Amino acid sequence: MILMGTFVVVATLAFQSCPAKKTRTFNPYNLRNEQLKDSTTDYLYSPLYANNFWIVREDGKKVLYLKNPVSGTETKHVVTKVNRVVCLSSTHVAYLDAINETNSIVGVSGLQYLFNSNKLKAEDLGYESGIDYEALLQLNPDVVFAYNIPGQPAEYLEKMRQLGLNVIEIPEHLEAHPLGKAEFLVAFATFYNKEEQASEIFSFILQAYENFRTLAIQAATLAHHPSPLTPHPSPLTPHPVKVLINAPFKDIWYIPGEESHQNILVRDAGGVILGIQPGSKSTVISTEQAYLYALDADFWLHPNQYTTLNELLQADPRFTEVPACQNTRVWNNNLRTTPGGGSDFYESGAVNPHLILADLIAIFYPNAIPNHKFTYYRQLR
Numbered sequence: 506m507i508l509m510g511t512f513v514v515v516a517t518l519a520f521q522s523c524p525a526k527k528t529r530t531f532n533p534y535n536l537r538n539e540q541l542k543d544s545t546t547d548y549l550y551s552p553l554y555a556n557n558f559w560i561v562r563e564d565g566k567k568v569l570y571l572k573n574p575v576s577g578t579e580t581k582h583v584v585t586k587v588n589r590v591v592c593l594s595s596t597h598v599a600y601l602d603a604i605n606e607t608n609s610i611v612g613v614s615g616l617q618y619l620f621n622s623n624k625l626k627a628e629d630l631g632y633e634s635g636i637d638y639e640a641l642l643q644l645n646p647d648v649v650f651a652y653n654i655p656g657q658p659a660e661y662l663e664k665m666r667q668l669g670l671n672v673i674e675i676p677e678h679l680e681a682h683p684l685g686k687a688e689f690l691v692a693f694a695t696f697y698n699k700e701e702q703a704s705e706i707f708s709f710i711l712q713a714y715e716n717f718r719t720l721a722i723q724a725a726t727l728a729h730h731p732s733p734l735t736p737h738p739s740p741l742t743p744h745p746v747k748v749l750i751n752a753p754f755k756d757i758w759y760i761p762g763e764e765s766h767q768n769i770l771v772r773d774a775g776g777v778i779l780g781i782q783p784g785s786k787s788t789v790i791s792t793e794q795a796y797l798y799a800l801d802a803d804f805w806l807h808p809n810q811y812t813t814l815n816e817l818l819q820a821d822p823r824f825t826e827v828p829a830c831q832n833t834r835v836w837n838n839n840l841r842t843t844p845g846g847g848s849d850f851y852e853s854g855a856v857n858p859h860l861i862l863a864d865l866i867a868i869f870y871p872n873a874i875p876n877h878k879f880t881y882y883r884q885l886r
Contacts, residue, residue, distance in 0.1 A: 550691055550700060553711070554684040557676045558692045560584075560700070569695055574679050575655040582673055587647035587696045591630065595619050595852040596677060596686075597650045600693040603856050604703055611644045617845030620852050634661050642668060648696065650675055681785055683766045683858030684711060690856060713859035717866060718773045724870035725775035745777040746869045749795065749802035749829065752809040752817070758795050759787040770858065774865035776804070792821070799827040804868060805835040812839065814885040833886055836868050840883040850881045 547562040557572040567584045591612035592598050598621055601607050607624045614636070616622050616629035628644065631637050641649075649672045653659045665672045677689035687710050694703030725743035748771055751759055760778065761767040764785040771778055779798040782788045790798075799805065805827075811817040814835055818825050829835055838861075841849035854861055860880045867877035 550695075550704070552685070552688045552691070554682050555677075555680055555688040555692075556685060557680060558689065560692070560695055567695060569692060571674070571676055571692075573653075573655075573674075573676050580674070584695050585647075586698055589644065589646045590696075591641065591644065591646045591649040592627075593649065593651045594675070594678075595621075595847065596855040597652075597675065597693070598625070599853040599856045600677075600690050602853070603690055603706060604694050604697060604699050606697050606699075609697075611646060612641060615845075615847070618843060618847030620841055620843055620847055620849035622843070633659075636661050636665075638664065638668060641665070641670070647671065648673055650693075652676075652678060655679075677855065681764050681766055681769070683770055683861070684714060686766065686855045687711075687858050710857070710859050714773075714862055717859060717862045720873055721773060721775040721862075721866045721870070724866065724873035728775075728870060743775065745772075745775050746803040747801055748776045748778050749799045749805045749827075750778050751807050752811070752820075753792060753795075754809060758790050758792055760790055762786050762788070766858075770861055770865060771806070774862055775869050776865070796823055796827070799824060799829065802827065802829050803834065805829040806868075807838055808835060808885070809837075810839065811837060811885060812883065817885060833884065835885040836882045837885060838881050840879060840881055854881060 548559065549562055549567065550560040552558065557574055559570050561568050561570065569582045569584050570579055571582065572579045588609055589611045590601070590609050592601070592610055593614040595615070595618060598607065598610060598613065598619060601610060602621055602624065607621070608626070610625055610627045612630045613619060613625065613627045614630055615632050616625070616627070619625070628640060630641050630644075649665060649670050651662050651665075651672050651674050653662065653674050653676075662672055662674065675689065675692070677686050677692075680686045680689070688707050690707055691700055691703045694700050722743055725745055728744050728746075750761065750767070750771070760780045760782070762784040763781055764783075765787070768778055768781060779802055780788075780790055780794070808817050811820075814830060814833065817835065818830060824830050838850040838854075839848055850861070857880070863874060863877065864879050864882045867874045867879065868882060871877075
């Protein structure tokens with residue numbers, strides 16, 4: 506199991522440097538928002554970080570509410586225990602793996618893209634409009650876990666519903682905070698009566714994430730004030746490293762917004778993304794502007810599909826001039842990939858933001874986590 510096995514090794518390092526916080530136990534009346542409290546509804550779970558699901562009991566039945574933050578629509582699903590499920594997203598497989606329920610997966614979309622495919626005995630049903638509906642019907646799933654990207658057509662999901670299938674669109678990919686994505690573990694667990702177990706797993710993830718974040722603040726502070734024993738006239742302040750992120754995709758260079766999960770991870774690891782703008786939406790910059798940012802960057806992250814520095818520099822030789830390339834401070838999140846081009850960063854990474862955070866801290870401040878074994882990132886050489 507990817508989640509807990511790697512967690513024990515990596516989180517121990519953080520716990521040695523940071524005081525442990527009390528583990529949050531599952532509380533069926535854990536309400537974050539006052540407006541949820543009323544006399545007629547029994548709320549079973551209100552998330553701490555996720556904004557797009559909650560679990561209630563109505564008329565003696567367990568009900569999962571899901572919200573699409575783009576359209577503002579809410580859907581209501583009466584939950585019964587499932588035995589056979591289809592997952593149309595690789596992240597769905599990771600959530601079920603975290604609660605030891607991969608045996609229930611009978612069908613997937615794009616088996617060649619799944620890093621965890623060796624654990625599955627599932628049929629590959631194809632992708633979106635190319636779904637094999639006949640094979641899907643023969644699997645007779647209790648539920649089809651699906652997703653919908655705002656602004657893109659999803660007629661294939663409507664066709665599944667017309668065929669009588671129970672299709673549930675999970676909006677975990679629309680959560681801004683990495684911990685919000687991870688907390689969707691509880692939403693999946695409700696279909697297996699494992700809410701308590703999932704809540705405990707999430708509390709470990711949350712605790713590890715917060716400990717690593719504290720570690721990053723300490724490392725960023727010491728980077729600016731290398732001798733903590735020397736008296737200073739003013740309080741010590743963190744000094745984040747400067748980060749160039751991404752590379753041209755179809756000749757377009759995207760920079761994530763301040764409220765995006767990508768920026769939150771970089772920020773919590775002690776970095777600042779150059780060129781970032783307010784909001785959650787990505788902005789587009791020219792390669793010329795990116796080159797100017799690169800001249801000022803300490804590190805370069807996520808340069809598309811590249812696995813070696815030579816490949817990257819052949820694509821645009823101008824970047825041989827930038828410090829991050831000259832100092833081999835270019836890192837990509839494609840350490841764990843499949844022959845078909847799938848990436849575990851976008852699979853189990855949704856459930857393991859603490860491991861992504863640990864990788865980033867080890868990149869930015871190597872002395873903060875000595876002898877760190879990377880989970881998702883590789884250094885381009």
